[in-house]
Amino acid sequence: MAFAIYFLLLLLIILRGSRITLFHDEIINRKNFTFFFILKVLAIPAFYFLFLKLYGGIEKFDAGKFFFDAKTIGNFAFQNFPEYVKTIFGLQDETEGGHFYKMIIEPTFNWENGAEKDFFYNDNRVVIRIHAIIHLIAFNSYFVHALWACFFSYIGSVLIYKSLKNFFPGKEKLFFVLICFFPSLWLYTGALLKEPWCVFFFGSIIYTTKQLTERGFSIKRILAFAFLLLVSIMLKPYILFFGLISFLLFYAIQTKVIAKWRIAVFTGAILVLALTANLTVLQIKKISLYDVAVGRLLRFDDVAKGGIFLTDTQQLIRVDYDWNLLSKDSLSKNHFKLKKGTPYVYWEFSHKNDTLRNYFNTNTTSSYSLAYVIPKAGSNIQVKQNNAAYTLLNSLYYTMAYPLFVNAKGAVQYLASFENLILLLSVLLIISGCLSSSKEKFPTYFFLFLSLSIFMLIGFTTPNSGAILRYRAPMAIFLLAGALYFVDFFKIKQGKLRF
Structure with a gap:
């Protein structure tokens, strides 16, 4: 019921919201925008039932985990609203063993991944915070969350269209269709994921940089640009921050440089920026951008391989997703022992940020309880x-x-x-x-x-x-x-x- 009410409300905003100039366009009228949004919203059941059919549901995937985490923090508002507000603005106290730690960090899936990695911010908490706000009006419905994410991605698509349509005279409507209905983008913007918000903020970035370079500076535009710069560093920086810099250069060169020199000037500027960024990172972090990318590859590869996670009072152990590496402890239910020669990764609770490795296990007597299992990715x-x-x-x-x-x-x-x-x-x-x-x-x-x-x-x-x-x-x-x-x-x- 809540989904239907919000859906009808959004349709009315697009179709009849005369004061909302976003949907005013000389090529695509409001009826077209409304029709396209209806088609866009079909991605919500498509994503949900596709994952239900193929994988048994969304619970083990990012969409389900984000929904659970957003519910956990959203429900926290009804228990301790001041602490909820602090959490939304990043002012929460995460001291281990504290109230917030027990109420939020321990039960959630993706929230704890919101820490700084190398020098890029891991963006899970941005999405969770946004949906923790939406949860106050979502009536515990995943589909309401997905609807609002889909709507904001649609706004981003409209902003991309309005910013770039001048390059496609006579093809404006087809350009908008490509933005909205490229298959995977259509599918993933109908879910509670980072992608809908990435499209929304990317469209906002393109539109704002165009306004800045073509219409000049104003307090409103500068504040909007500063906010988007902050978001681009926090949410998918390899797309949003890179896109912000690229479009800023693009529009500046498009308006200031004569046509025959634009490609050369843009290429030179990108090379200078890339070299400067790499040297800066080398000076500050003593690591190159290439090494940063390799590190992310290794971390992702490690996660994609899945694993069996075991624990005792002192450490958390991860072995490869292969039950043949373990033997059951006949004396304790859900307890296992490591076979001789089993390689594993482990984290000691006394200093959890240090990842340690044992390439050849010799301890075959210690018993560990099964913490959780992550199956190996299939692709x-x-x-x-x-x-x-x-x-x-x-x-x-x-x-x-x-x-x-x-x-x-x-x-x-x-x-x-x-x-x-x-x-x-x-x-x-x-x-x-x-x-x-x-x-x-x-x-x-x-x-x-x-x-x-x-x-x-x-x-x-x-x-x-x-x-x-x-x-x-x-x-x-x-x-x-x-x-x-x-x-x-x-x-x-x-x-x-x-x-």
Whole structure:
């Protein structure tokens, strides 16, 4: 019931909210925006029932874990509202053994992952905090949470459309359809995940940087930009922060530099910024950006392999997801012993931040209780680290061409295959357009740079094809935009595909 009421309310806002100028457009009218939103919302049951059919539900995946954590913190508001407010603003007391620790940290899944890693903020807490606020009006309904996430992602899509539609004269509506209904982006923005909020904030970033560079500075725009800069550092910085810097350069060069020099100036600026960033990180952290990416790859690979977690009074132990490495303790239920030679990773409770390793177990008498089990991911891939050029090409292969129908397994990988085919065709259209079109190349060069740069980073640091499908979704639309920029549909109707 709550879902239906909110859904009708949002439809009325889009269709009849005359004071909300966001949905005023000379190309797409309010009825079109309303119809597209209805189609967008269909992603909510599609995602939920797909995971119910394939995996038995969402509980063991991020959507279910975020929902549980948001409920836990949201319900905390009814027990201790001042502490709830502190939690929303990041002022909570997380002292081990304290009230907040017992009420929030111990029972939740993803909240504890909201700590600083290297020098990037892990973004789980941002999403949980947002949905902990939504939970106050959600009536304990996952679908209400998903609806609001979907609506905000739709706002982000509208902002992307309004910011870039001038590059697609005569193709504006198709551009908006690509933004909203690229299959994986449509699917994942219908769930309680980071992706809907990533699209919302990315659209806000593009729109705000366009306003700043084209209309000049104002207090309102500066404050909005400062807020978005903060968010971009906290929530998926490899997309939002990188996108903020890239679009700031793009619009500045688009308005200040003559057409024939734009590609050269943009490329030079990016190289200088990349070199400066790497040197700065080396000076401060004594580690290169490449090493940071390798570290993330190893952490993700470790998680994707799953594991069996055991504990006693002094430590938490993780062994590979292989029950043959353990023997049951016949004297205690749900207790196990490590077999001789079993390698394992462990964390001592006295200093939990230190990850320790034992490559060959010799203690076969100690008994450990079973804490929890994480099954091995079913779509892991191997990202080989050879020379830099090979690594980058290998990353692009896994992000854009794997799987491709013949090596696909299951419904999700067939969806990935379909998208990969679209992405590869888009690259061919871009190459053809660059070679034969008289149009300015800078916009499509920028779209290509933006999408491929993040594709390479995702492919290098994410050794799992299912995760790649989800992580790349917000950026895939820009590769399609690069192809759409060159396509002339009037000439297609005449029977000739020209650019």
